[in-house]
Amino acid sequence: xxxxxxxxxxxxKEYALKAGFLFNFARYGEWNNHSNTATSFTLCSxxxxxxxxxxxVLSGRKVNKLPIKNIEVILTESDLTLCDILFIxxxxxxxxxxxxxxxxxxxxxxxxxxxxxxxxxxxxxxLSGGKxxxxxxxxxxxxxxxxxxxxxxxxxxxxxx
Amino acid sequence: xxLSQKCLYLFMLISPYVAAEESLSNLDLDLDSLMAxxxxxxxxxxxxxSAFETASSIYVLTKEQITRSGVTSVPEALKMxxxxxxxxxxxxxxxxxxxxxxxxxxxxxxxxxxxxxxxxPEFAAVYWETLNVPLYDIERIEIIRGxxxxxxxxxxxxxxxxxxxxxxIDTRGVHADVSSGSQLNIDTNLxxxxxxxxxxxxxxxxxxxxxxxxxxxxxIAPADFSxxxxxxxxxxxxxxxxxxxxxxxxxxxxxxxxxxNGVVDSSNRNISFVGTVDRTDSRIMARxxxxxxxxxxxxxxxxxxxxxxxxxxxxxxxxxxxxxxQINFLYQxxxxxxxxxxxxxxxxxxxxxxxxxxGGFDNLEQYGTLAQIQYNLLADKxxxxxxxxxxxNDLTGWESxxxxxxxxxxxxxxxxWLSASKSVMVPSLLLFNxxxxxxxxxxxxxxxxxxxxxxxxxxxxxxxxxxxxxxKSEKSVxxxxxxRLSDATWALDLSLYHTDTDDVAVLEIDANVDQFIPVFAMxxxxxxxxxxxxxxxxxxxxxxxxxxxxxxEGGDIILTWQPFDSFxxxxxxxxxxxKYDLVDNTFPAFGFDSTxxxxxxxxxxxxxxxxxxxxxxxxxNSDAYGTENYTALDLTWNWTFHPNWSFAIMxxxxxxxxxxxxxNYGETxxxxxxxxxxxxxxxxxxx
Numbered sequence: 001x002x003x004x005x006x007x008x009x010x011x012x013k014e015y016a017l018k019a020g021f022l023f024n025f026a027r028y029g030e031w032n033n034h035s036n037t038a039t040s041f042t043l044c045s046x047x048x049x050x051x052x053x054x055x056x057v058l059s060g061r062k063v064n065k066l067p068i069k070n071i072e073v074i075l076t077e078s079d080l081t082l083c084d085i086l087f088i089x090x091x092x093x094x095x096x097x098x099x100x101x102x103x104x105x106x107x108x109x110x111x112x113x114x115x116x117x118x119x120x121x122x123x124x125x126x127l128s129g130g131k132x133x134x135x136x137x138x139x140x141x142x143x144x145x146x147x148x149x150x151x152x153x154x155x156x157x158x159x160x161x
Numbered sequence: 162x163x164l165s166q167k168c169l170y171l172f173m174l175i176s177p178y179v180a181a182e183e184s185l186s187n188l189d190l191d192l193d194s195l196m197a198x199x200x201x202x203x204x205x206x207x208x209x210x211s212a213f214e215t216a217s218s219i220y221v222l223t224k225e226q227i228t229r230s231g232v233t234s235v236p237e238a239l240k241m242x243x244x245x246x247x248x249x250x251x252x253x254x255x256x257x258x259x260x261x262x263x264x265x266x267x268x269x270x271x272x273x274x275x276x277x278x279x280x281x282p283e284f285a286a287v288y289w290e291t292l293n294v295p296l297y298d299i300e301r302i303e304i305i306r307g308x309x310x311x312x313x314x315x316x317x318x319x320x321x322x323x324x325x326x327x328x329x330i331d332t333r334g335v336h337a338d339v340s341s342g343s344q345l346n347i348d349t350n351l352x353x354x355x356x357x358x359x360x361x362x363x364x365x366x367x368x369x370x371x372x373x374x375x376x377x378x379x380x381i382a383p384a385d386f387s388x389x390x391x392x393x394x395x396x397x398x399x400x401x402x403x404x405x406x407x408x409x410x411x412x413x414x415x416x417x418x419x420x421x422n423g424v425v426d427s428s429n430r431n432i433s434f435v436g437t438v439d440r441t442d443s444r445i446m447a448r449x450x451x452x453x454x455x456x457x458x459x460x461x462x463x464x465x466x467x468x469x470x471x472x473x474x475x476x477x478x479x480x481x482x483x484x485x486x487q488i489n490f491l492y493q494x495x496x497x498x499x500x501x502x503x504x505x506x507x508x509x510x511x512x513x514x515x516x517x518x519x520g521g522f523d524n525l526e527q528y529g530t531l532a533q534i535q536y537n538l539l540a541d542k543x544x545x546x547x548x549x550x551x552x553x554n555d556l557t558g559w560e561s562x563x564x565x566x567x568x569x570x571x572x573x574x575x576x577x578w579l580s581a582s583k584s585v586m587v588p589s590l591l592l593f594n595x596x597x598x599x600x601x602x603x604x605x606x607x608x609x610x611x612x613x614x615x616x617x618x619x620x621x622x623x624x625x626x627x628x629x630x631x632x633k634s635e636k637s638v639x640x641x642x643x644x645r646l647s648d649a650t651w652a653l654d655l656s657l658y659h660t661d662t663d664d665v666a667v668l669e670i671d672a673n674v675d676q677f678i679p680v681f682a683m684x685x686x687x688x689x690x691x692x693x694x695x696x697x698x699x700x701x702x703x704x705x706x707x708x709x710x711x712x713x714e715g716g717d718i719i720l721t722w723q724p725f726d727s728f729x730x731x732x733x734x735x736x737x738x739x740k741y742d743l744v745d746n747t748f749p750a751f752g753f754d755s756t757x758x759x760x761x762x763x764x765x766x767x768x769x770x771x772x773x774x775x776x777x778x779x780x781x782n783s784d785a786y787g788t789e790n791y792t793a794l795d796l797t798w799n800w801t802f803h804p805n806w807s808f809a810i811m812x813x814x815x816x817x818x819x820x821x822x823x824x825n826y827g828e829t830x831x832x833x834x835x836x837x838x839x840x841x842x843x844x845x846x847x848x
Contacts, residue, residue: 131196133399
């Protein structure tokens, strides 16, 4: 069964690292309208394989003392307002593009495909020299009621509309 | 869990490879760590794995160690590496090697910047004094002790040093620093980096240095001042997630004072001189990487290096052009790497009183291929690695360098590795082609009989050292083994090796005894003046012959301890023996039978938020360099007194006082000085 585990890990590796980045975005982001009664920090994605990896990587982790909940959502049906972070993978971009209203208040929207920020996202992962880097639009985050710490902003490429 | 996470990060710097499920939940989620990790399970720049699982004696100098330790140059940073012999000849010159005796003009250690080789074909050595890499832009320095011939080519018998610089996307903004100290007038650096649209980034940098000479020399006043200016740039392009490219270029102009030896008159003796070297070193490289799939990638790299130096005894100019292609892929439980390489060297070497070239080579070509497979024999437990590099060079023809390795993980946090490999050291042109006059020998040292006449017996006969094209490549067979353990707060890394080298080039004395017959005849006839006159036309030849055997063996052990995030410590011990097996009438061309021991301790302490103290103590105990043993402490205090500003005081060679690190005067041209205690102050600004 080794064959499968090793091949699977090749793909998981990238998602595992991206889940780690999302964890840091959660730690260093401030959701201005976040309710004080929340019992968890919710990370959503329509991609089940990503959510599986993310569950493993982030198991036991906490954001502002809240446990992280990983939820696989269906973009057309789920109530996306439950999410604190929504990650749209390359495989699930199409369903995202079909979504009518891409502006979600209090939800950080992260993607990994070309022009994702222009398509309504806040942060986009890209690869440079085999390593994960990201670009971020602080303006669009502000519009959604989220402020990102300068610790994160200085590591990313800031995109101004 | 602190260390295991930190260690995992450190070990994973070298192209991480997360195979086991449980590793995913153990991932270090610190933002800096995540940014250092590679998404690919195959690394484009040759086959490397997590350092923890690498079947080689590997050490990684991290960017944190490099910046916190307050070192001011790459060779100085290498002083921190257990198992490397780093000897400073004077304020400019260095002798660096691993698993053997370090020499200024001969090294079996391959040095690269981002995979670009700095090897000079004339002397198998690196001009450390003119190697410029901005330390604040170094991602890490990977040091492999022992054979790296399979992956890196024919000059990596004793080790490989690869200096890896940061992607320019991580060096956006301004960095400026100014240092000055007891032997340093000024050393200043400036870098600016920014984005190029949405698909790229760049940095440009400049460096200027003006340093004083040492305080104390041997028999001659030190002249080892330096004046150096450098400029460089790097551009990275990332049009999409599948492709990325980079171009970097650097030019360094140096004027360096030096003391050296040479034979220039009829005394036939070495005379010490003071001179200057003017050098211009330029390099440019471009790399294109393509991620074919999560399981495969390929890389094309091309580079050009130009080194020209003018000094009294040698005028030299080398250019080398390199082209490398490599593809790495993973198919089920088999990893496969394949590569092609081509190198063209252009060599211009002016003759002088000191050195004469046999000529015949104004260029050298080298080309070859490598293949390596890694097969997982037992799931996540046992890996078998096998590979070979075959290449052709103009001096010794086809050479092959095979290896076989076994990596066993008895437990998740333990690795045992075994390795058997053969590597080849192609002779430098100096050995193959050149002839130079060396310190003369007395008649009584070489003649079968002495005359009892002091003028004759103690006359120094002109002596030549002759390279020749019968010199073969040196072939080494190495057996190595290692063990690594990584626990919650500590880690252990042990490696042992035994290397047998055949066809080692040594010197054979051809006293040409017959030439003394007429001298003795004249003496018997009472013609002392004529005899003396005849002696001036005699000469002795030292011919390089490849008939010696050399055995090197020893080991390195490194213990790392990190009880808290804010404190880490390291203890290292290295042992090496170097032993020739010589044919009668021959003697070593470099180094001699010797034993070297090193003890290292390091501590990195972070306190009161803005303060850091980095201490590094090394005890050098060796009979390989004709010097006393010494103990030196380097101590650096960093104070970040403002978010954008920091101040540092660096004390170097504390306790050691004024000490000699290199005393092998037999080495042609070498004339070392005493290395001093120094204190340096530095102010850094980052915006």
